[in-house]
Amino acid sequence: MSTAARKKLPIGIQTFSDIREGGYYYVDKTSVIHRLVEEGKYYFLSRPRRFGKSLLLDTLRCLFEGREALFEGLDIHDKWDWQVQHPVIRLSFADGVLTSREALDRHIEELLRAEKERLQLSLQNTSIAGQYRELIQQAHEKYGQRVVVLIDEYDKPILDNLLEPGAPASCARG
Known part of the structure; x- marks a missing residue:
């Protein structure tokens, strides 16, 4: 991989759209997000500080708002009903x-x-x-x-x- 094609690490970035639109590395966890949404109703997520909870919540926000373009190429893209916005x-x-x-x-x-x-x-x-x-x-x-x-x-x-x-x-x- 050439230096010009390298993506940046999203250190300190907690906004899903900034990561997706800014050319940062993103580990696709949307298959897990899809399972959470499909299998449950209420969740309490407890993880250590600085462990990605804010980014996860922002990803959920973008998903439920129906911001389809941000999810292109990710696991959840073809599994989500983009016509429904919450x-x-x-x-x-x-x-x-x-x-x-x-x-x-x-x-x-x-x-x-x-x-x-x-x-x-x-x-x-x-x-x-x-x-x-x-x-x-x-x-x-x-x-x-x-x-x-x-x-x-x-x-x-x-x-x-x-x-x-x-x-x-x-x-x-x-």
Whole structure:
């Protein structure tokens, strides 16, 4: 293989479209993704930090949004119904440091507001739980498909509040 034809390693890249469109190496895991989607309903994915969970969730987002061109040449391409597009709600707790319950609540409200605007919905509820429920219900009604909810870095607010690994809960800040 000549140097000009070599692909780049996707170090630190967590966006599926950046990898596929940017000429990076990509290990095709879409056969496993297809099996997950076909065989189950809810999943809790627990793997070590920096182990590809965010990239996996972004791949799922692109898949359910029906972005077919990104999957050309991959195992799942001929197995997926590209005519069906699902509304996707993706909530990520990766940004910032949340050191209090109030900061966490504000962050969740910001995430829900951003998803509401992206999906062009209007929410009436004022509580976080009500907004979350309404966001899912309205997205389903507007787009006529089941809603896909992806939550990334769910544990980061907990880790932000530990003073030291293994410390008891009474030692947490906030």
